[in-house]
Amino acid sequence: MADALIEVKNLSFRYAQHDSMTLDHLSLSVEKGSWTTIVGRNGSGKSTLIKLLTGLLENKSQDAISLFGRVLSEDTVDKIRLHIGLVLQNPDNQFVGPTVADDVAFGLENLDLSRGHMEQRVKEALENVGMLDFYDWEPARLSGGQKQRVALAGVLALHSDLIILDEATSMIDPIGRQSLLALVKQLQNRFGMTILSVTHDIEETFLADQILVMDHGGVALQGRPSQILIEDQALSGFGIELPLSRTVQRDLLALSIALPSGYLSEEELIDQLWQLYSKK
Ligand SMILES: Nc1ncnc2c1ncn2[C@@H]1O[C@H](COP(=O)(O)OP(=O)(O)OP(=O)(O)O)[C@@H](O)[C@H]1O
Numbered sequence: 001m002a003d004a005l006i007e008v009k010n011l012s013f014r015y016a017q018h019d020s021m022t023l024d025h026l027s028l029s030v031e032k033g034s035w036t037t038i039v040g041r042n043g044s045g046k047s048t049l050i051k052l053l054t055g056l057l058e059n060k061s062q063d064a065i066s067l068f069g070r071v072l073s074e075d076t077v078d079k080i081r082l083h084i085g086l087v088l089q090n091p092d093n094q095f096v097g098p099t100v101a102d103d104v105a106f107g108l109e110n111l112d113l114s115r116g117h118m119e120q121r122v123k124e125a126l127e128n129v130g131m132l133d134f135y136d137w138e139p140a141r142l143s144g145g146q147k148q149r150v151a152l153a154g155v156l157a158l159h160s161d162l163i164i165l166d167e168a169t170s171m172i173d174p175i176g177r178q179s180l181l182a183l184v185k186q187l188q189n190r191f192g193m194t195i196l197s198v199t200h201d202i203e204e205t206f207l208a209d210q211i212l213v214m215d216h217g218g219v220a221l222q223g224r225p226s227q228i229l230i231e232d233q234a235l236s237g238f239g240i241e242l243p244l245s246r247t248v249q250r251d252l253l254a255l256s257i258a259l260p261s262g263y264l265s266e267e268e269l270i271d272q273l274w275q276l277y278s279k280k
């Protein structure tokens with residue numbers, strides 16, 4: 001792909017204590033400025049892939065991973081990592097500073113910025129995630145959703161080009177989750193950031209430009225949400241819960257009530273159900 005920001009070719013990985021490969025000749029490509037979501041059953045290798053991409057695990061498949069047009073290797077990993085913002089599942093494990101502002105500033109300390117410049121970046125980043133009012137707060141007093149916003153601010157302050165989220169919304173309530181995802185979408189549109197997210201929430205994948213379904217350490221399915229989210233049998237076979245609209249479509253069809261056959265978001269589903277109801 002011409003504009004690939006992440007290019008993985010034939011990546012294999014085995015943990016020392018395992019007999020079988022955790023990643024097995026995995027290939028994928030992520031276009032600059034796009035949002036790619038990875039889904040797959042527990043243990044399919046999603047987090048292992050993320051750890052290899054971010055240098056948290058050492059990649060022994062030479063030349064298999066390129067990021068920002070550079071091959072990830074022992075020599076390049078430190079530089080490349082500076083451009084990646086990683087947000088993980090448990091916000092509590094990601095806080096290091098006594099205040100929200102200190103926390104966002106933490107990652108900037110290696111950048112050799114002046115005190116004033118650093119403060120400005122922290123304020124801008126907190127403003128962009130709607131958390132400037134919490135500048136002086138202790139992170140422990142924030143809700144889970146607010147903590148994840150602050151974690152995103154840390155990524156923004158670094159001016160990262162790539163945000164990687166590994167189940168970053170799984171510990172927050174549905175409303176907090178929606179608003180965090182809307183924020184990520186906004187950051188993608190506004191700053192042209194590239195997003196790679198891992199989730200078990202199939203409805204979340206609708207926001208992506210590309211869905212990758214992982215199974216047994218490889219990419220089993222890939223395509224646009226409108227293509228993948230209607231693959232009921234294949235998704236079930238890979239241990240993935242179907243979108244709500246697919247089960248409602250199927251159940252209504254059994255009663256000879258046909259809804260439009262493509263993927264419907266939750267809002268579109270509600271809209272269709274209202275239309276049916278008002279025709280009664
Ligand atoms: N540090 C480790 N040492 C040894 N084996 C590991 C380690 N981390 C993960 N594994 C194994 O590698 C496989 C893939 O794990 P991984 O965490 O990548 O899966 P995942 O797709 O992220 O799953 P989940 O959806 O549960 O987060 C599993 O069999 C797991 O037990």
Ligand SMILES: [Mg+2]
Nearest residue numbers: 046047048166
């Ligand atoms: Mg995982």
